[in-house]
Amino acid sequence: MLMLNHSDDAPVNRFHLVRHGAHDEFGQLLSGRAGQSRLSEAGLLQARKLADWASRANASTVQASPRKRTQETAAIIAQAQGLPVETVNALDEVDFGAWNGRDFAELEEDPLWHEWNSRRASAITPGGEQMADAVTRVTAHLERAGEVPGIAPAMIVTHCDIIRGVIAHYLGLSLDNMLRFDIDPGSVSTVDIGHGHARIIRINEVPA
Numbered sequence: 001m002l003m004l005n006h007s008d009d010a011p012v013n014r015f016h017l018v019r020h021g022a023h024d025e026f027g028q029l030l031s032g033r034a035g036q037s038r039l040s041e042a043g044l045l046q047a048r049k050l051a052d053w054a055s056r057a058n059a060s061t062v063q064a065s066p067r068k069r070t071q072e073t074a075a076i077i078a079q080a081q082g083l084p085v086e087t088v089n090a091l092d093e094v095d096f097g098a099w100n101g102r103d104f105a106e107l108e109e110d111p112l113w114h115e116w117n118s119r120r121a122s123a124i125t126p127g128g129e130q131m132a133d134a135v136t137r138v139t140a141h142l143e144r145a146g147e148v149p150g151i152a153p154a155m156i157v158t159h160c161d162i163i164r165g166v167i168a169h170y171l172g173l174s175l176d177n178m179l180r181f182d183i184d185p186g187s188v189s190t191v192d193i194g195h196g197h198a199r200i201i202r203i204n205e206v207p208a
Helices: 041-056 068-081 111-118 131-145 160-171 175-180
Strands: 013-019 061-064 085-087 154-158 188-194 197-205
Touching: 013 068, 013 131, 013 160, 041 068, 061 068, 068 085, 068 154, 131 154, 131 160, 131 175, 131 188, 160 175, 160 188, 160 197
Parallel strands: 013 154, 061 085, 061 154
Antiparallel strands: 013 188, 188 197
């Protein structure tokens, strides 16, 4: 359990980190911040299953990255709960710089791409952000949000590498190790934050 800089009387808040549903670019392009694809039929089904899951979890808040794929996923979840979607820029995808929107086959020819995937703690993207900076903005948002009464349980709809980075951070792992576990489309990973601590409750649960 990671120690945080919070008072011991801070409430414990539960954040369900949701990866958006599959979309038409999935597995072909590094969509990043360039992707404009809508959810595929599979992605829509995943979002509906997430909505059912959120109902059982008594979600009281739905927040999402500004990307179309996260917004569509969040809208399906929120509608089922009778909640609005709050767009939060801090939950945005990693800014991959010149790699945004690139074909994965092309990226395999780039030595910097391989360095990025083996040394996430220190490698840089071409004109984008470092992984550590992305994790810092998201965890700062979660820890600030945790001080807001009534926000939890919250469905936080964001992106694969963002969720991996947050989990690695709260587990005390180097970001170099963040690719050692999967975060599937339409999955839920859960972290409790409060009393000066963070605890991982689940990783990569895909609602049936």
